[in-house]
Amino acid sequence: MNAHPPTLEAEPARSEPEGFYVEALARGLSVIRCFDEAHERLTISEVARLTGLSRATARRSLLTLSALGYVATDGKQFWLTPRILSLGHAYLSSTPLPRLLQPVLEEVSAELHESCSASILDGGEIVYIARAATRRVISVGLGVGSRLPAYCTSMGRVLLAALEPEALEAYLAQTPLRPLTPHTLTDPARLRQELERVRRQGYALVDQELELGLRSVAVPVRNARGRVLAAMNVGVQAGRVSREELMERVLPVLRQAADSLVPLLGV
Template sequence: MTETKLPGDQFVQSLARGLAVIRAFDAEHVSMTLSDVSRRTGLTRATARRFLHTLVELGYVRTDGRVFELTALVLQLGYSYLSGQTLPQLVQPLLEELSAQLHESTSASILDGGDIVYIARIHTRRIMTVGITVGTRFPAYATSMGRVLLAGLPEAELEDYLARTELKPLTPRTIAGTDALRAELAKVRLQGFALVDQELETGLRSVAVPIYRPDGSVAAALNVSMQVRYEDSGRDLDTAAAEVLPQLRDASQQVTEALRAKQEPRVPPR
């Protein structure tokens, strides 16, 4: 029998109820009547009314007299948390969720010179001969995350990278020509993702998407790595990408929105 944990003597029930009222609003319940809020929170109508009108007075909720909606001032409640989070802290829980959904290894990296540097990683199995941890570096040109990051560079910076980087064939599949890599990066930029098939290491396939800063530049990259088994060797690459792209793009969008929220000014109280 599971023991029910009772609130301690420092527990403020009215605060808990007020937060429950705020949490009752979501994407499927943007506008609610008093009865709706009462039903979703389990509060009586009289109690729900008091909390709603208190929130209206504070500016967190607006009403036309019948229907209630949250206002943008609610964003302040999460601003302090977001403003203190670094990119790895924002990414890590999403990588965990993504890995659980896809049962594959997931990672995030940034560009440092000619290399990618891992800033977060969740691994389901050992898929490379070299262990990957936070801080691991790989040449950007031969990785899916690297190509996403390179494709996001301004043209002058990309040309400088291509001019000073020796493109070594790490496997028989590695794109090791400047013109070929430039064409591949143009494709990545157009389609919004990179797919690399056994170019960094034989047996490793990965798909990556960008994370954007509020100004639209590429801040980092997320990827899903998959081990190519014998039975998968003939599988169409587009099919492999399509199986993970929706979830990967959704995770990227969530981090992009969090970065935007970190930069947005606080809504001034009324």
């Protein structure tokens, strides 16, 4: 479930020779990505508009996905079927990271009585790969597969701070820093400074920049070589947990949990 309106990304740079790039596959994936919480059912024309494809191409893609069982239709509108979940499950079942993180997140959540999550960076967004929730602290429900902007989230800042300088500059050049609340940091120079501070101190605290009333702190999840593989955070209601309590009670538990994962994540 997406927590914000879809922004379909431009095609990634092609590193393979042109003959290895399958346009039909790329178009089919763009059709799948245009469905979300705000677009549960779409007509062919709407899919064409959201993806930038011609109506004929959108129709062929939808009918192919329908024949494969990933999309259903009533003849006018189309929607995703539960079979689409098998695509996400393929990632979760093929990488050990979510399986290793989940019990640790549950331990943190049980100790703090707060929601604890883990994510990775995908383009300009974070993607949740594991989560242990106790109560909803954000207006939109979050779960595995949910995506949020990286620049205004604690986990996103931890992951952005771990990027190589050229990768970070490319991110800042391509990403509009939209003010989601009056507190959102939208100046690129100030964001660079904040990310440098996150890199030095080893954690990120974000106070109501994603959503009013939401406060969170995140730490990096590293392997034995120090490479950042993911980020994990605890999110709280700002009216219930102060910044000071977040730093004094929550951050040490998060850090200890992240340290416990290092021997399990290899090199």
